[in-house]
Amino acid sequence: MAQPRDFGFGPEETMLRDSVRRFLDQKAPIDRIRALVAADHHAAYESPEPPARWDEGLWKDVVELGWTALAVPERAGGAGMKLVAVAALAEEIGRHAFPSPLLATLHATFVLAAASTAAANTWLGRIAAGDAASLAFAGENGSWESESVGVTAREEGDGVFLDGAAHYVLDARKSAFFVVAAKNAAGVGLHAVPSDAAGLSIVPDRIVDLTRDQARLVFRGVRIDRASIIAPPPSGGDALRRALPALLTIAAADIAGAAEWQLQTTVEYAKLRTQFDRPLGFFQAVKHPIVNMMLAIDETRSLVYNAAAAFDHEPERAEAFARMAKASASDTAAFCSSRSVQLHGGIGFTWESDLHLYFKRQLHSQFLFGDGILHRRKLAESM
């Protein structure tokens, strides 16, 4: 099936994006974000319990505005919007470095939608109603491949019991439930586990990024009833594979938005700051790397919308295009972070500057769901 020339990005998607941008500009400007997550450097990195700071009041507004229901299929009570619309939303989340479980919830949404079972629909309904969710499927080695799943499922009586650990779970302490990949002899299955389930421990990681939290989930005989088996093995692995392009695209869109903030902030600084009686941007040693940031961002952004449109309209090419988008995005994240700090000079290296919030978020995003080296290797294998 052919993709629409305009990626399927029409007036409705533009309106959604603009309204998201307006809302976040107003409710989550950078000074408010920094007051929330970076008011104090001791609290950020040295408190006994790693912080997971977010504005729960604002989250209620986000749910009210329908952002969590956006990607939930209509059959499960959501808006059933396409991935291009979700990508635009993710770009704005990245641009504002917005601390919330929204992207984690969108990731979970696409996995549940790919599973397409009655149980999946039930849990999708809870997302549409405002529950935050996150995916628990990375193994200890940080790989998002089915083979690396570190949780095992065993059937006993009328239930399934989970044991083991899932790593690098995004925004775990902001989530109401988890979509957990667990394997048995038949393959990988998917299970919905409420965050307060008996036998589940959420062990927070100490992470660099201040705008997210992350944890290891430890399962000790966590009992799953039949209604919470989202996809029995091996169909859970298939659902993960089908959803993977959406996960990569959303992560890449977040990076593109954050990188655009890094670009515009560096441009403004290069116009205002003077040295040698000239604004910094006069000097080509400053101007040209800034332009290179823009070139990197535009490549990533174009590949993001192509990947989204492929997921929506051309599924046979979705995986390759999504890997291209995430490979490009990971490199863009690293490059824009590096240049934004370097070109600001001394101030860019301080806690006082806003740059480090984005620098750290990008560092996290660069590796989330695999970096450029991984995705280029996967692409080469398919060429």
Place this chain on the structure above:
Amino acid sequence: MAERSETPEQTEFREHCRRWLAANRPEPTSFRLPQSPIEVMTEDQRVYLSAWQKKCYEAGLVGCDYPTEYGGGGHQGFQRIASMEMTRAAVPYLVNVIGLGMAAPTILHHGTEEQKKRFLPPLFSADEIWCQGFSEPGAGSDLASLTTFAARDGDQWVINGHKVWTSLAHFASWMILLARTARDHKYEGLTYFIVPIADTEGVTVRPLIKMTGETGFNEVLFEDLRIPDRLRVDAVGKGWTVAMTTLLHERGAAESAGGGGGESIESRIESLVDLARRTPRDGGTSWDDAALRDRIVKLAIRAEGLKQSQRRSRVEGLVDHPMRVPLQSKVLLSELLQDIAAVALEVEGMASTLYLGDERAPDGGKWPLAYMNSYGFTIAAGTSEIQRNILGERVLGLPKSK
């Protein structure tokens, strides 16, 4: 497969292009064709390529979007389709590239009715080849410092000066010329002309030899060349404005410039992968080398990014600044072509030392040639450094570096 937002007329035209190109693919040549139209060296090459452009013009694939009274097709949005299809069919490129890409749009925007009627039809048919006279030995990136002087003498202009890097001048009937008509104003002292080149008293065309050993571009000397005032384009002193129209088209997307044909980026990437798969290296092939493979896939991603950016630049909701993506095309494309060739040399390893004429040279020695020629594209039409200044200043609003 039709593109989904095309009009029925455009879809029908695309079908026409495909059918016609499939049925009229030219015979392969016994001589080597240069890698791009600005490198045309010999009369054999010119005759072959001019005949091909003429055939394409007669089939309605050239000048499609120009008004019919100037020899065009009178359509809208057809040229992009024809160019895409020519590239897809991998037929030879159109030789009158400077005419189509730069002279024609400039004449259409700024020329007189008489100029449009006289010059456009033979430009489309390649009966008359065009070249461009902007750069000079002392005026490269700082183009407006040029000194070639046109002195008014009644109803005539007398031109003296020296232009360089003029591709196709040795075959050209006409040149678009930027000359100084007043010495006291840098920018307002420039005027734009059309000047005759072939067999013209006061004009000397001399080949410049490129680092590749090939000819293909030239220097042009004007000694008291006399031209009538009706060959002036737009007002006296407006040359810089007119030249900006030319450069806008020169630097814009190659696909819409009326070019088309030649080797597409996608097919260059495919050639590179193919080269890696058949090049022995360290007991296996170059494709087995993870580091080389990573570089190749990086290039494939850049190529796809460039293609998707051209697509995105036409989607209103995904464009922040109208010139942001279009002004990137030249620097991205030229640097990508350069890097593709550079990686091809690494893929070939020691065999990349073998050049044209060596029977053991992989692909006839085309990659070292392409690598050297790639500097023509990163330097010509505003160097990559000038392109980055333009992007920084016009799109991002950074202070001017001058």
